[in-house]
Each structure stands twice: as structure tokens, then as C-alpha cells.
Amino acid sequence: MTSLPIYKSFRHGVHPHEHKEATEHLPLQRMPFVERYVLPLGQQLGAPGKAMVRVGQDVTRGQMIAEPGGYVSVALHSPVAGRVVFIGQRRHPNGQLVAAIEIEADPYSSQQFVASPPPPVDAMDVSTFIQHVQRAGMVGLGGAAFPSHVKYKLPEGKRCEKLAINGCECEPYLTCDHRVMVERPAEVIRGVEILAAKLAAGGSWIGVEMNKPDGVESLRAHVRDGSRINVMPLAVKYPQGAEKMLIKAMFGQEVPAGKLPLDIGIVVNNVATMAALADYFDRGQPLIERAVTVAGPGVDRPANLIVPIGTPIREVLRFCGINRDTRQVIMGGPMMGMPLATLDAPVLKGTSGLLAFTEGAVNHPTEYECIRCGQCLEACGNFLNPSRLARLARAGRLDDLEANYVMDCMECGACTYTCPSGVPIVHLIRAGKLAIRHRKATKG
Amino acid sequence: MTTGQGRLLLQAAPFLRRGITTPRLMTEVIIGMGPVMLAAMYFFGLSALLVMLAGVAGAVAAEWAFGKARPRGASLRDGSAILTGLVLALTLPPGIPLWMAFLGGAVGLALGKSAMGGLGQNMFNPALVGRAFIQAAFPSVLTTWSAQGNINSFFTIRASNFALPFMHPAADAVATATPLGLMKFERQSTDLLHLLLGNTAGSLGETCALVILICGVIMAIRRVFDWRIPASILLTVAVVSTIVWLVDSSRYPAPWFMLCSGGLLFGAVYMATDPVTSPITPRGAWIFGAGVGVIVVLIRLWGGLPEGVMYAILLMNAATPLIDRVSQPRPFGRGRVAA
Secondary structure (H helix, E strand, O other): OOOOOOOEOOOOOEOOOOOOOOOOOOOEEEOOOOOEEEEEOOOOOOOOOEEOOOOOOEEOOOOEEEEOOOOOOOOEEOOOOEEEEEEEEEEOOOOOEEEEEEEEEOOOOOOOOOOOOOOOHHHOOHHHHHHHHHHOOOEOOOOOOOEHHHHHOOOOOOOOOEEEEEEOOOOOOOOHHHHHHHHOHHHHHHHHHHHHHHHOOOEEEEEEEOOOHHHHHHHHHHOOOOOOEEEEEEOOOEOOOOHHHHHHHHHOOOOOOOOOHHHHOEEEEEHHHHHHHHHHHHHOOOOOEEEEEEEOOOEOOOEEEEEEOOOEHHHHHHHOOEOOOEEEEEEOOOOOOEEOOOOOOEOOOOOOEEEEEEHHHOOOOOOOOOOOOOHHHHHOOOOOOHHHHHHHHHHOOHHHHHHOOHHHOOOOOHHHHHOOOOOOHHHHHHHHHHHHHHHHHHHO | OHHHHOOOOOOOOOOOOOOOOHHHHHHHHHHHHHHHHHHHHHHHOHHHHHHHHHHHHHHHHHHHHHHOOOOOOOOHHHOHHHHHHHHHHHOOOOOOOHHHHHHHHHHHHHHHOHHHOOOOOOOOOHHHHHHHHHHHHOOOHHHOEEOOOOHHHOOOOOHHHHOOOOOOOOOOOOEEOOHHHHHHHHOOOOOHHHHHHOOOOOOOOOOOHHHHHHHHHHHHHOOOOOOHHHHHHHHHHHHHHHHHHHHOOOOOOOHHHHHHOOOHHHHHHHHOOOHHHOOOOHHHHHHHHHHHHHHHHHHHHHOOOOOOHHHHHHHHHHHHHHHHHHOOOOOOOOOOOOO
């Protein structure tokens, strides 16, 4: 490097080892179809869907099998041509039993997707567009799986001045968004164009961390001249993909605590969600598959896979050669992901990664006394005092927790990552927040 | 595959850790003090080594004895007792009887740390509690500064080191005044070069300004401690003493003399930076350092003692909870809020 350009970022945060080298150069690859698919009705934040099929019914690939169960809810589609074999309780990756539809793939089907695209999106009015987004089962693919149409419905009097597209992928190990930007830039840009037009956005910015220079280049090459889409390189820092940190990094603006980005005229969406939008409006393909990074020392063949939603996690790991002595499997990234109790659970719409760790690679931090070194304060993007919050949470002092803004915590785990004393800070904070919510709920 | 047997390990996120642990931080400080210890041995010979061993032995013995009474048991594993003993020893004169160094280490650890609840709970820097104890109990010892030997006298151990407990130590053969003592009582400055290189009288670890400075910069870069604290102390001392010096340069010492003499650098780098007893907030670190700096200048120029670093740090240790309270960061997305 001849010069060291300074890229934008937010203040505080941490720099974990990226661990992306194993998969960042691996092209997206299709996961072969397997025998059975499990589709929990509640994959998104909000209400679960309502099943529209019955046991024994044949379904086609992309057919709607559950309709939205409310406003903050989306439709669910069959990822394969096959037959509904079971409707009932199945294991969610979080360990709970939830209502799910199980589909057996038709072994004789070619699994060709039969396109039935919606009417031309460019001529569509906004409310029809939003209905279509909901019926296409769109959720944010960054991990939180928030129903997209809810974000797109601007309340009376609110304007979308800036459309911010999140291409940070700041979680270590994960490279699926990276590959989508490198390999599907046309779809990403097309998705941004569609959305920006429907939101009447003042301009669009795609923020990409500079550990993905090929992603920046490939997107830039597909931005048409004169369009108001900007690809903005950002410094590499965790948790830059958290939407409030992203907004601070890109525009220098702070979303007020307890408010939404829309309150300051900004809508944030993930890059992969943009490609999924284009897939639906241009090809008629609802959200039935997604890119997933499979990595970690527990798999022999790390990969970036396009996986049909509902594929059992065991099958995905088997395809990548899971190691016999795998001790821990994480869904999502290693900073905010969820440890799995069972591999029978399926890949969900929000599954960005599956990481397998062998015993030797699992972290068993020893806990020491807090020495008040202050590193957690300098890690916290929200400028909280995590050390104090952990202490208060441990003591069960809920009022003091609230007075110290515990509810502002986005649970990114940067404090715990950096703590030399191995204090499970964010875990204690989560417990404290839960207790506060519980107290509010029971007080009525 | 084991993974099929439902024996997957469940932990709470995050699953990655930075890998820098508290014992490692302690070790880094001890390593970062290595050159200072070597300089002490270079200037004061084997006596320096003996005093350091005695201080560490006292601290470790007390940690072991009192740690057992704590619910989590003795915590020798975090290495903080060794560090306390070393820091204490480096603030003592080379001719101190070894039993006093041992007792200082033990009292510092027992009163300064164990009695407060152990690592992380103590309000005052345990090494300074030990030193304050020695100063209160045996004041004459901390005002008797033996002159430096040279490399040829490395193995000449000061006789006073072996004084028996509670007996009068034999008077040191060559007692001299420290640069600060010379300044205070005789208005006599010491050459800056001597201060930088360390060939003056003083405590074991405080004489060689250059070594401490270099070690401090390296440790700050490695984020072993909060760089704001020493930066703020030195900046404050520099600014305040420059103003005073400009007012009357015939009565008051020059700022470079203030910065390089006595225990200021050693205290700023190795004692004020103790995370447990200094503010946790970044803004608090600046306030803390400024307080230490002002008190050091006040004591040195207008107090009864030639040196004030120890009391300055101890006083600001006491103010730390208050500083933390008024220096909480402004949370993201919130306007200025009352503390």
C-alpha cells in the first residue's frame, strides 16, 4: 500500500481478528437439495405466519405455504417442490419447540423454479409494492430478520432522506454478504434502485468495510452514471454493522436513544436483502434461499453456500465436512450469534453463518475480578459504562441499571470481547434487561 | 459424530475474546518495569535486588495468608501481589533494612488490598499504602539516601540492609541528599543530564528518568495502561511549574527539573496508572492526572516535604469514586445529561 487512506467510522468499538481468509475468496455455491425441509412459521421478528397447506398436499418450489400472521409478519414459501408431510412442533435453532411445516422434497422433480413475476415494479404504487414485499416473505437478511415491508412503510409525515445499505459484514468469519456484493452486484444495485424509487429516497449510500475492496469495486462498476447511489468505503471495525453505528459512520449523525433511524429520515437495509428484492421483482422468486457462510475449525470444507431456507443444519454441516470432534456450533457470527443445542434445527431466513468449533478452538475464558481497566468503556459504541452495568446487573439493582441507560445496550458484546478479566459483561446485561422487561410486564 | 449426541457446548455470546487477560496485563507491567529494575541494580548493586526480593516476599506472603479468608480463595494466580511488592520496593531507598521492605510489602497488601476485599475492590494503591506505612513508622529510613555505587562495587551490599528488626540500622557510610532534597533545603539544582541518566541519589526505581520514560511510552502503545493518566500528570506538572517558574525563576525550580526529579515519572507511569485505584472513565483519567500533578507541585514547592508524589496519588485515589461519578460518558444518541 502506498498511502494509508483514512476511512470513515464510528467512535469506540473493537477490532477482532477477522477470520475471513478461509472463505472470502470462495464463490457462492449451491447447496444440493436434501430429503426434508423444516420451516418454522415464526422465522421473523413479530408474529408467526399462518399455515395455508395441509399434510399430504403437494407444493411447488416457491409456493406460499403460510400467509402473514399479522402486520409485523411475512409470508413463508416452500423452498422445494415436494409434499407437506408434517405440520406441528419442531425444534427452532434457539432450542424451543415451535410450529413448523415439514416438506419432503420430490426426488423426481427437476426443482426448476417456475417464474411468475409480479407486475412491473416500476409502475407499481407504493402500497402495492409494500404488500408484495410482505407476500414475498422479505426480511432483513443481516441476521435480525425484521420484516422488510414494515421498514418501507413510512409513517405519515416521515420522509426517507437517505437510504443506507449495510454492506459492513463486521462479524468475524462471515463472508456471505461479501460474496453477494462481488458476485451479484447487478442484483444489489437493482434492488437499491427499486427501493430508492419506492421510498422516494433523497439518495442511497452503500457502506462497505474496506476489508472487501473487491466488493466496493464490483458495486461501483454497476452503479449507472447519474444515479444517486454512492458506494462508501468504511474503516473495518466492530460493530459497524449495527444500524446506529453505521449511520454514525456514514453520515456522522446520531439516532437519538430509543428512536428509530427513520426518526432522522434514514432507512437501513442489508445488501443481501437488496439482491433478494431484485430476485423477487425481476424474476418472481420469493425468499426461499439465502447465502450462508459455513466456516470454523470444525468443518473441513468451509464455503459460502446458497442454502434453501429450511435445510436442516446437520445437512449443511455434513456437506461441508463437519469434524467428528466438533464441540460447538454457532448460528450467525461469533460476536452476536447463537449457540446451537441441536443440529436438527433448520437454516432460517436470518441465518447468515454456521460456525463449527472443535474442543481446542472453543474459548473457555477464566473469570478474574474486574480491575476497572476501562477497556469496556472504550469498546462500547453506545458510550455506556459496561463495567458498572455488569456489577449492577449482578446485584439485581434494576432501578440503577435503568438510570445507567442499560436499555440503550445493543448487546454487541464488544465489552465482553475486550475484557481482560473474562467477565461475561453482556450476558449479565442481557439478564438485567430481561428482568427489567419482565418487571414492566408484570406490573402491568 | 459426537455432534449428533446432543452434547454441543452452550455458552453465551460473544464466542471470541481478545485474549489479553488480567494476569497477562500484570505480567506486561512487570516486564515493562524490567529495565527500571535493571537500572536500579546497575546504580545500587545487589542491595537493590535484595530490597526488591524482600518487598515481593512480603506482599506475596500477605496475599497468601489473607487471601485464604476470602470467598474466592487466594488469588496469587493474577500476579498482582508480585507487582505490588515490586512497585513498593522500587520506591524505597537502597539502604533500607530488608525486614522493613518485607513488612511494608505485607502491610501494603494486607491493609491496602486484602482488607478492602482483594483485587479490584481496594481504594488505595497497595504499594503506596505500604510505603506510607514505612514513612509513618520509620521516618528516618526514608530520609536517609545512600549514594550510588559504581559497577565495581556491585557486590558490596549496604550493611544497613541487614539490620535486625527494631534495632537501629547502622548509619550508612555515604549518605547524600536527593536532588529534590537539595532543591528544597539548599536551593541547589541538579544537572538535567544527571537526572535523565539516573546517577543521583534517590529511591531504587526513580532515578533514571530516561528509562522510565521509554518504558512508559512502550507500555502506553501496548495499551497496558491508560495513557491519559501519565500524560495528564506530566502535562499538569509541566504547565503549573512553568507558570510558577516564569513568575520567579530565582526561587522556583525549572519545569524540566520538576519533571525529571524525584518519583514523579515513576509514580506517573507505574503507580497512578493502577487501574483499580484510578478512574475508569476516559475523562476521569484526565481529571485524576491533573489532580495528581497539581498536588505534587503544591507539596514540592510549598509543603514541608521535598517530595509529594506518594501523597498526591493517595489523595487522588480517595477522590476516584467521586471523579468516576461526575465523568460518566455521554451515552450515544443522548444530549448532555446531568451526572
